[in-house]
Amino acid sequence: MTPLAAALLLALAPAAPPPRAAPAPRATRAEETTQQASVHFKKGTELYKQARYREAIAEFEAAWRLRPHGVIHFNLAQCHERLGDIPAALQAYHEYLRSVPAADDRETVRTAIVNLEARLGASGVQQLLVYSDPSGAEVYVDGQSRGRTPMALVLPQGSHTVALVKPGYRTTTRQAVLSPQRSVELDVMMQKLESGERAAPVPASPQEAAQGPRPAAAPPPAAAPPAGRPPAPGAAPASATAPPPRPKAAPRARVWTWVAAGGAALALGAGAVYGLSARSAERDLKSGTHTTATATSLAD
Numbered sequence: 001m002t003p004l005a006a007a008l009l010l011a012l013a014p015a016a017p018p019p020r021a022a023p024a025p026r027a028t029r030a031e032e033t034t035q036q037a038s039v040h041f042k043k044g045t046e047l048y049k050q051a052r053y054r055e056a057i058a059e060f061e062a063a064w065r066l067r068p069h070g071v072i073h074f075n076l077a078q079c080h081e082r083l084g085d086i087p088a089a090l091q092a093y094h095e096y097l098r099s100v101p102a103a104d105d106r107e108t109v110r111t112a113i114v115n116l117e118a119r120l121g122a123s124g125v126q127q128l129l130v131y132s133d134p135s136g137a138e139v140y141v142d143g144q145s146r147g148r149t150p151m152a153l154v155l156p157q158g159s160h161t162v163a164l165v166k167p168g169y170r171t172t173t174r175q176a177v178l179s180p181q182r183s184v185e186l187d188v189m190m191q192k193l194e195s196g197e198r199a200a201p202v203p204a205s206p207q208e209a210a211q212g213p214r215p216a217a218a219p220p221p222a223a224a225p226p227a228g229r230p231p232a233p234g235a236a237p238a239s240a241t242a243p244p245p246r247p248k249a250a251p252r253a254r255v256w257t258w259v260a261a262g263g264a265a266l267a268l269g270a271g272a273v274y275g276l277s278a279r280s281a282e283r284d285l286k287s288g289t290h291t292t293a294t295a296t297s298l299a300d
Contacts, residue, residue: 033066033067034066034067036066037062037063037064037066037067038063038067040059040060040062040063040066041059041060041063041072043059044056044057044058044059044060044063044075045075047059048075048078048079051082053079053080053082053083054079054083056075056079057076057079057080060072060075060076060079061076064076069099070095070096070098070099070100070103071096071100073092073093073095073096073099074092074093074096074109076088076092077089077090077092077093077096077112080092081112081116086116086119086120087120087127087152087154089116090113090116090117090120090127090152090183091127091129091152093109093112093113093116094113094129094152094183094185096109097109097110098131113183114182117181117182117183118180118181120154120183121157121179121180121181121182122180124156124157125154125155125156125157125178126154126155126157126178126179126180126182126183126184127152127153127154127155127178127183127184128141128152128153128154128155128160128162128176128178128183128184128186129150129151129152129153129183129184129185129186130149130150130151130152130153130162130164130186130188131149131150131185131186131187131188132149132150132164132166132172132187132188132189132190133187133188133189133190134166134190135148135149135150136148136149136166137149137164137165137166137169137188137190138164138165138166139151139162139163139164140162140163140164140165140202140203141153141155141160141161141162142160142161143161143202143203143204149164149188155178156178157178157179157180158177158178159175159176159177159178160175160176160177160178161173161174161175161176161203162174162175162176162186163202163203164188164190165199165202166190168192168193169190169191169192169193169199170190170191170192170193170197170199170200171199171200171201171202172188172190172191173200173203174186174188
């Protein structure tokens, strides 16, 4: 090809399009979730400043569901405390310290917890917080199921039996003594069952323990085999069943026996008396003459 032909082809060839800019990378699902949680968190903070604490709680809880963070527990505790909900504020403060163990304001939060515990204890109750590893264990308090871990309960002050039950794990029992001064936090490490091992039963409630063990139910009577079918092997035939014992004679029967014997004795005595009288009248009748009336009387 001559240089002129080559130049002509280049002139007629369409111009190459300019290079396109690289597309902006799309946000990942995790980044989108974080952005949404940040929006709820900021909105909750603004509502808290406006003293709209219930609305702020809803926003902080929405942020927690999207992206859990320990700081959200602190903000929830502040809102609940402003609303006067002491149990909810206590639980949120405890969750904050568990989530952020190295928090700079740990001592300040501990002071707030102590004050709230004293206020709650003045009403005769106190808070019990139960955690387990793994979570999701069913919690029995004094023999009654109260929910699953993690959980917080408000109970009367005093001693309570707490049992944690989870399939595949040993039943764990603890004693919790709630005082007016402080709440109780139980953190239980569940142990797996060995091969062939069974979990221990849940301890009975105080009411059931006071009643004692229940009597064993009497076994139902064996049903007679249907007609034409032989009894099961080892079963006793119906005719071999011992007859029921006869009832003893009532004491009144013996009394009537003695009465009948006494009546017979009296009759025998009377008969003897009348016999002697008759023999005397017979001798008088034969001994001499009598008037018709006297003879008739003696004869009778």
